[in-house]
Amino acid sequence: MMESTKIFAAAICLDLAVCSALHYVAKFGLPPSLSPSGWQSLAQIWMLAGLRWALVRLFCVVLTKPGSKAVLHRCVTAICLLGPVYESGLLVLFEKHPEHWSGSLSSPGKTLIAATATAIASLFWEVNFPDSRGDACGMSNGTERKQRARALFMRVIRYSIPDALFLCGAFVFLAFAVICEMFIPFYTGKVIDILGSHYQPTSFVTAIFYMGLFSMGSSVGAGLRGGLFMCSLSRLNKRVRVMLFQALVKQEIGFFEVTKTGDLTSRLSTDTTLMSQSVAMNVNILLRSLINMVGVLVLMVSLSWKLTLVTFIEFPLIAISQKIYNNRYEKLSKEVQDSIAQANDTAGECVAGIRTVRSFNTERSEARRYDDRIMVTHDLKTRRDTVRAVYLLFSRLVTLAIQFLMLYYGRQLIKRGEMSTGNLVSFILYQENMGSNVMSVVYICGNMLNSVGAAAKVFEYLDREPQVSTQEELQPETLRGHVQFQDLTFSYPTRPDRPALKGFSLEMKPGHMTALVGASGGGKSTCVSLLERFYQPQEGEILLDGQPLHRYQHKYLHSMVAMVGQEPVLFSGSIRDNIAYGLTDCPPGEGAGSCPQGKRPRLHQQTGARVCFGTDVGERGSQLSGGQKQRIAIARALIRQPQVLILDEVTSSLDTESEHMIQQALASCPSQTLLVIAHRLKTVEKADQIVVIDQGQVLEQGTHQELMDKKGNYYKLRERLFSENNSSGSADHSKPPSQ
Known part of the structure; x- marks a missing residue:
C-alpha cells in the first residue's frame, strides 16, 4: 500500500511538471499568431492528454511490480482525461473555446487541484465499488453474498406486507416532506436578496409566506412519516419476535444444550430489532436522503453549476471517511456488546449462586472477576469513542475547508455578477444539506447490510427444522402403557x-x-x-x-x-x-x-x-x-x-x-x-x-x-x-x- 502511494505521488509530480511546462510554453513561448483556437485547440488538447497518459503510464509500469493493483493505472488515466473532457464540455455546452492549446487546467495550481479531486473520486469509487476482476473464487463469493443479501432483504420486505398501508402512507408523507424542505433555503435566499436591495413589502411578505408554508408542510409531513414508519417497525418487530419464539420452543432439547442462552436472547431482542429497522427505518432514511439529494443537486446547479463542481470535492471525502468509520465503528460496537453480555453473564451467575458465593466467602473474587469484565468493556468503549472522535474531527475539518473554498469562489462569482448574495446563502444551505444526505446514505447502506446480517441469523432459526419431529398424528383412543x-x-x-x-x-x-x-x-x-x-x-x-x-x-x-x-x-x-x-x-x-x-x-x-x-x-x-x-x-x-x-x-x-x-x-x-x-x-x-x-x-x-x-x-x-x-x-x- 505504501509503495503504491509513493509511486502515485511520483507520477502526479511528473504529470504536474509536464503540464506546467506545456502551460508556460503555450502562454509565453509562442506568439499569439501561432496559437490555434476552437476545435483545433481541442484536438491538440486531446493529443497532448494522450502523450501525457503514455508517459505517466510508462513511468508507473516501470516502477510497479507485475500484478499490481489496477486502481493506480485507472486513477492516472482519469487524471489525464479530466482536462480534455472538461474543455470538450465547455465547448459543446457553452461554446466556450479553450484559452490555449494546452488547456485551461494546465496551470500548476489548477493541475494540482484537478489531480487531487480526481484521486479522491477514484478512491471513492474503489472503496464503494471495489475491483471485481479478481479470481473466480472471489467473484463467486462476492456474487453469492450479494445475491444472498438481496434475497434476505426481499424476504424481510415480504414479512412487511401486512403493514403495506402504513408503509404507503409513510412514503407519501416522506416525499411531501422532502419536497417542502427543499424550497426552504431557496426562499431564505430570496428574503436576503429582498432585504439587501430595494425593499419591496409585497415581495418580502410573499417570500416569508411561502417559506413559512413550506416549513409547516415539511414539519407535518416529517411527523406523519416518522409516526407511520415507527408503527410499521413496531408491528413487524412484534410479529417476528413471536414467530422466532414459536420456532425456538419447538426445537429439540439437544439444540438448547449446544446453543447458549445469551445467543437466543440476543436473537429475540437485538437481531429482531435490527431486522425490523431494515424496512421501517433504514428504507425511510435512505429514500428521504436520495430524494433530497436529487432535488438539492438540481437546485444547486440552477443557482451555480461552477460552485456545484467545487463542492463535489467534499462528497467523495465524506463518503470514504464515513464508510471507513462505519466498518471500524460497527466492529468495535459488536465487540462492546459481546463484552457487555459476558459481564452480564458473570453478574447473573453470581446472583443466581449467591448462597454458594456466601458459603465459600468468594465475594471479593467475584467482584474482581466482574471488575475484569467491566474493564474489558471500558477499554473497548474507549477505542470505539476514539474512532468516533477522529472521524468527527476529520469530517469537521473537511467541511470547514470546503466552506472556506466555496465562500472564496462564491465571492468571486458575486464580483463578476454571476451570482447574488441571497443565492450564495441558499447555495450554502443546500450544500450543508447535501453533505448530511451523503453521510446518511453511506451510513444507511452499511447499516442495511448489518440489518441483513441480523435477519440472516433470525431466519436461520426460523427455518431450522427440529431433529426430533413433532409432526406425527397417531393418537389412539386407549393406551395401555406397554x-x-x-x-x-x-x-x-x-x-x-x-x-x-x-x-x-x-x-x-x-x-x-x-x-x-x-x-x-x-x-x-x-x-x-x-x-x-x-x-x-x-x-x-x-x-x-x-x-x-x-x-x-x-x-x-x-x-x-x-x-x-x-x-x-x-x-x-x-x-x-x-x-x-x-x-x-x-x-x-x-x-x-x-x-x-x-x-x-x-x-x-x-x-x-x-x-x-x-x-x-x-x-x-x-x-x-x-x-x-x-x-x-x-x-x-x-x-x-x-x-x-x-x-x-x-x-x-x-x-x-x-x-x-x-x-x-x-x-x-x-x-x-x-x-x-x-x-x-x-x-x-x-x-x-x-x-x-x-x-x-x-x-x-x-x-x-x-x-x-x-x-x-x-x-x-x-x-x-x-x-x-x-x-x-x-x-x-x-x-x-x-x-
Missing part, C-alpha cells in the same frame, strides 16, 4: 463420541413398577429423556403399545406420559397455575380449582401439601421449600392422569408422612406403568422389576429378593446405591453378611 426399549444406542449431541446407552433393552408392563438403579452417570436419566422424546436414539427404537414412539402425536404423547424430575421447575405465579400448567380444559387464571372433577389433584390428600392454592411461588419457586416444590410437581403430573408416570428421585426432599401419602396416591392407579429412579431402599424394594444399569447397559434385572439371592451387582452395590435405610427400618435379613 413400553419396550429395543437395542438402543444413544449419544448426547454435546458428547457424540461417548455413548450414554449401548445396546440397551428393557420392557415395562402396564400395572407394574420398574425401578432403575445404578451408579451416577450409568444411563438412568438418559432412559427417561428418551422415553419423554427429548432426544432421538441413533440406533434402536422405543415402542409404546407396539408402535414406535415417534409416531405418536406430540400433545397426545405428553398427556399420556408424565415425568416428575428430581429438581422440579416451577414458573412464576400461583400454586394453582403451576399445577394446571398446560391443561387446556382449565380456564387461565383459575387453575386446578376449575378443572374437571376427574382431574382435580386433591393436593392435600395425594401429596401432603399444606399450602393455599393461591400462594405465589416466586421466581422458579423461590418462595417454597424443596419438599413443597416436589409435592406441587407430583400434583401437576397426577392431575393429567397419565398412563405412564416417571418419577426421578422425587421423594428425596419429602418427610415420611408426605412420602406415604404419595405412595398411596400412586397405588390408586393399578393399571398405570410406573418408572422410578430412587436411592431409597424402601421405595426400590417394592418395585415389580429392578433394573441395574451401568455404563449404558443392563447388568441385572428382577425383583428385590431375586437380585439379593443372586448376590451379584445389586447385592454388592446396595450400600452405595441406597441411603442407610433412613427411616425405613428394613428387615435385618436384607443386609449382606459381614465378610
Whole structure:
C-alpha cells in the first residue's frame, strides 16, 4: 500500500511538471499568431492528454511490480482525461473555446487541484465499488453474498406486507416532506436578496409566506412519516419476535444444550430489532436522503453549476471517511456488546449462586472477576469513542475547508455578477444539506447490510427444522402403557463420541413398577429423556403399545406420559397455575380449582401439601421449600392422569408422612406403568422389576429378593446405591453378611 502511494505521488509530480511546462510554453513561448483556437485547440488538447497518459503510464509500469493493483493505472488515466473532457464540455455546452492549446487546467495550481479531486473520486469509487476482476473464487463469493443479501432483504420486505398501508402512507408523507424542505433555503435566499436591495413589502411578505408554508408542510409531513414508519417497525418487530419464539420452543432439547442462552436472547431482542429497522427505518432514511439529494443537486446547479463542481470535492471525502468509520465503528460496537453480555453473564451467575458465593466467602473474587469484565468493556468503549472522535474531527475539518473554498469562489462569482448574495446563502444551505444526505446514505447502506446480517441469523432459526419431529398424528383412543426399549444406542449431541446407552433393552408392563438403579452417570436419566422424546436414539427404537414412539402425536404423547424430575421447575405465579400448567380444559387464571372433577389433584390428600392454592411461588419457586416444590410437581403430573408416570428421585426432599401419602396416591392407579429412579431402599424394594444399569447397559434385572439371592451387582452395590435405610427400618435379613 505504501509503495503504491509513493509511486502515485511520483507520477502526479511528473504529470504536474509536464503540464506546467506545456502551460508556460503555450502562454509565453509562442506568439499569439501561432496559437490555434476552437476545435483545433481541442484536438491538440486531446493529443497532448494522450502523450501525457503514455508517459505517466510508462513511468508507473516501470516502477510497479507485475500484478499490481489496477486502481493506480485507472486513477492516472482519469487524471489525464479530466482536462480534455472538461474543455470538450465547455465547448459543446457553452461554446466556450479553450484559452490555449494546452488547456485551461494546465496551470500548476489548477493541475494540482484537478489531480487531487480526481484521486479522491477514484478512491471513492474503489472503496464503494471495489475491483471485481479478481479470481473466480472471489467473484463467486462476492456474487453469492450479494445475491444472498438481496434475497434476505426481499424476504424481510415480504414479512412487511401486512403493514403495506402504513408503509404507503409513510412514503407519501416522506416525499411531501422532502419536497417542502427543499424550497426552504431557496426562499431564505430570496428574503436576503429582498432585504439587501430595494425593499419591496409585497415581495418580502410573499417570500416569508411561502417559506413559512413550506416549513409547516415539511414539519407535518416529517411527523406523519416518522409516526407511520415507527408503527410499521413496531408491528413487524412484534410479529417476528413471536414467530422466532414459536420456532425456538419447538426445537429439540439437544439444540438448547449446544446453543447458549445469551445467543437466543440476543436473537429475540437485538437481531429482531435490527431486522425490523431494515424496512421501517433504514428504507425511510435512505429514500428521504436520495430524494433530497436529487432535488438539492438540481437546485444547486440552477443557482451555480461552477460552485456545484467545487463542492463535489467534499462528497467523495465524506463518503470514504464515513464508510471507513462505519466498518471500524460497527466492529468495535459488536465487540462492546459481546463484552457487555459476558459481564452480564458473570453478574447473573453470581446472583443466581449467591448462597454458594456466601458459603465459600468468594465475594471479593467475584467482584474482581466482574471488575475484569467491566474493564474489558471500558477499554473497548474507549477505542470505539476514539474512532468516533477522529472521524468527527476529520469530517469537521473537511467541511470547514470546503466552506472556506466555496465562500472564496462564491465571492468571486458575486464580483463578476454571476451570482447574488441571497443565492450564495441558499447555495450554502443546500450544500450543508447535501453533505448530511451523503453521510446518511453511506451510513444507511452499511447499516442495511448489518440489518441483513441480523435477519440472516433470525431466519436461520426460523427455518431450522427440529431433529426430533413433532409432526406425527397417531393418537389412539386407549393406551395401555406397554413400553419396550429395543437395542438402543444413544449419544448426547454435546458428547457424540461417548455413548450414554449401548445396546440397551428393557420392557415395562402396564400395572407394574420398574425401578432403575445404578451408579451416577450409568444411563438412568438418559432412559427417561428418551422415553419423554427429548432426544432421538441413533440406533434402536422405543415402542409404546407396539408402535414406535415417534409416531405418536406430540400433545397426545405428553398427556399420556408424565415425568416428575428430581429438581422440579416451577414458573412464576400461583400454586394453582403451576399445577394446571398446560391443561387446556382449565380456564387461565383459575387453575386446578376449575378443572374437571376427574382431574382435580386433591393436593392435600395425594401429596401432603399444606399450602393455599393461591400462594405465589416466586421466581422458579423461590418462595417454597424443596419438599413443597416436589409435592406441587407430583400434583401437576397426577392431575393429567397419565398412563405412564416417571418419577426421578422425587421423594428425596419429602418427610415420611408426605412420602406415604404419595405412595398411596400412586397405588390408586393399578393399571398405570410406573418408572422410578430412587436411592431409597424402601421405595426400590417394592418395585415389580429392578433394573441395574451401568455404563449404558443392563447388568441385572428382577425383583428385590431375586437380585439379593443372586448376590451379584445389586447385592454388592446396595450400600452405595441406597441411603442407610433412613427411616425405613428394613428387615435385618436384607443386609449382606459381614465378610
